Amino acid sequence: MRTNWIIYLFVVSMGLLIAACSDEDIDTEKPMMIVYSPGEGQEFRPGDNINFLAEFTDNVGLSEYKIDIHYGGDHEHKKHEDNLDSWHYEYIGELSGKEQEVYLEIETPSELRTGEYHFIVFLSDLSGNESVGVIEIHIEQ
Numbered sequence: 001m002r003t004n005w006i007i008y009l010f011v012v013s014m015g016l017l018i019a020a021c022s023d024e025d026i027d028t029e030k031p032m033m034i035v036y037s038p039g040e041g042q043e044f045r046p047g048d049n050i051n052f053l054a055e056f057t058d059n060v061g062l063s064e065y066k067i068d069i070h071y072g073g074d075h076e077h078k079k080h081e082d083n084l085d086s087w088h089y090e091y092i093g094e095l096s097g098k099e100q101e102v103y104l105e106i107e108t109p110s111e112l113r114t115g116e117y118h119f120i121v122f123l124s125d126l127s128g129n130e131s132v133g134v135i136e137i138h139i140e141q
C-alpha cells in the first residue's frame with residue numbers, strides 16, 4: 001500500500017512539474033519595429049542631423065534598442081586615401097512597456113568620408129528576442 005502511495009505522489013508531482021514548464025510560458029515572439037525616419041536611400045550632408053523616429057512594440061515587454069551607423073561603401077572600416085575617417089556611431093537606449101515611440105536627433109560630423117552608410121537598428125525584448133532593421137543612407141557633399 002505504501003509503495004502505491006509513493007508512486008501516486010511521484011506521478012502527480014511530475015505532472016505538476018511538466019505543467020509548470022509548458023511552452024506557453026516562454027516568450028519566443030520577436031519584438032516589432034516600424035522605422036519612419038530615416039528613409040531607405042535618404043541623403044544627408046556632413047554636419048546634418050539625422051532624425052530617427054521609430055515605433056517599437058512587443059507582446060510581453062520591451063527592453064532596449066541599439067543604433068549602429070557605419071560606413072558601408074567597402075566595409076574595410078579604415079582610413080582612406082582622402083584622410084577622412086569613416087564615421088561610426090553607436091547608441092543604446094532603454095525601453096519599457098509593450099509599446100514605445102522613440103525620437104532621436106543624431107548629429108553627423110562636419111568632416112567625414114562621404115558615401116553609403118548602414119543605419120542598423122537592433123531591438124530586444126525582456127526575453128532576449130531580437131529584431132534587426134537595416135537602412136542604407138548616403139552622406140554626400
